[in-house]
Amino acid sequence: MWEFVFAQELRVDPETAALPVLCISSPAGSKKQQEHMAQLMFESQKVCGFYFMQQCVLSLFASGRTRGLVVEVGHGSSHAIPIFEGYALPHAALHYNAGGMDISHRLHMLLSKRGVSFHSFPLYTIDGIKEATCSVANVINQQGQNQQDEANKPFELPDGTVLQVDRQTQTIPAEVLFKPQELGDEHPMCPDKGLHECVAASIAMCDKDLQSDLLNAVVLAGGTTMLPGFSRRFRDELQSVLQRSGGSSTVNVIPDPVVRERGYNSQRKIAAWVGGSMFASLHTFRDIHITKQEWEEYHEAILDRKCF
Incomplete structure (x- = not known):
């Protein structure tokens, strides 16, 4: 090499x-x-x-x-x-x-629950969605949602489909860095x-x-x-x-x-x-x-x- x-x-x-x-x-x-x-x-x-x-x-x-x-x-x-x-x-x-990979994993889980499948897409697709749409919430309420009502962010998938990422999905993944319990029990050495x-x-x-x-x-x-x-x-x-x-x-x-x-x-x-x-x-x-x-x-x- x-x-x-x-x-x-x-x-x-x-x-x-x-x-x-x-x-x-x-x-x-x-x-x-x-x-x-x-x-x-x-x-x-x-x-x-x-x-x-x-x-x-x-x-x-x-x-x-x-x-x-x-x-x-x-x-x-x-x-x-x-x-x-x-x-x-x-x-x-x-x-x-915990690091950026864990934010990507959390984002993947949230989108999968919405029925979005990534089996036919390259592995870096999730990272692309994260970099283009995710952010860190400033003020969090008890439900873990940003108190401001902001619009969805669109992201074009490799097959041309436009994915609409809602505000909750944009901000929840990064919470793993501030609230480690969000990583889940399956995370090694949480x-x-x-x-x-x-x-x-x-x-x-x-x-x-x-x-x-x-x-x-x-x-x-x-x-x-x-x-x-x-x-x-x-x-x-x-x-x-x-x-x-x-x-x-x-x-x-x-x-x-x-x-x-x-x-x-x-x-x-x-x-x-x-x-x-x-x-x-x-x-x-x-x-x-x-x-x-x-x-x-x-x-x-x-x-x-x-x-x-």
Whole structure:
């Protein structure tokens, strides 16, 4: 696969290009996976240099900051990771076992109950409906419906049929991130708290002198956070949790749900890649990456010394 990426997509020879490679590591990735990746790059692809950088740190860099708390909503899971001066704080990093896939699954269930069949459509059809019609409700009543009466949203299915998605179906799926009980008993390792409560717990695990810095830069990352209304709802839910616990209720969520930041608001779907491209262009990267000579001398042990 890497030979195809280098030759066909990037159109470079990694051995002669003399360009170090930056690899984005996932919070769920293991040390063994990192060691295998480094070995593959140095010994198979013959790169001149290599470095791992955590996904959350790069997402924070993309927002123009080096300290803050990154909330990454991925496909299968989410993470709340506090970062100080470019370094993640693993003791306060928390995992939330739900993500964009669970919103898609909930949407699929709701539409199936309406008699909509997806057997003859590509798997990505549900994701397309989610991205085109779903949003996060701001004010929820006891029935889980938005109090505002808004029109249905049409979506054209691959066979040309136009599906009308009602307001309830638009907003209920995303509730799984704030109300984990909506995931159902069949969900493996169902969280006992909402994503916003997970973030509040992560902040509470950090030094009190750092908490104000984290609250001043709660950075949202991942495609799911681009659902309309997500930033506002998340901010309101987090502020409510903090108020109940007697802590600060002032939270700066990025992107701001009211005053949009130019650039990052549209980039957070690929925030880690944007941050990685910024970091790899700095002279700092050339100073800290693992060289081929270091790999040949220390092998896997060099990862512990240079990649945090």
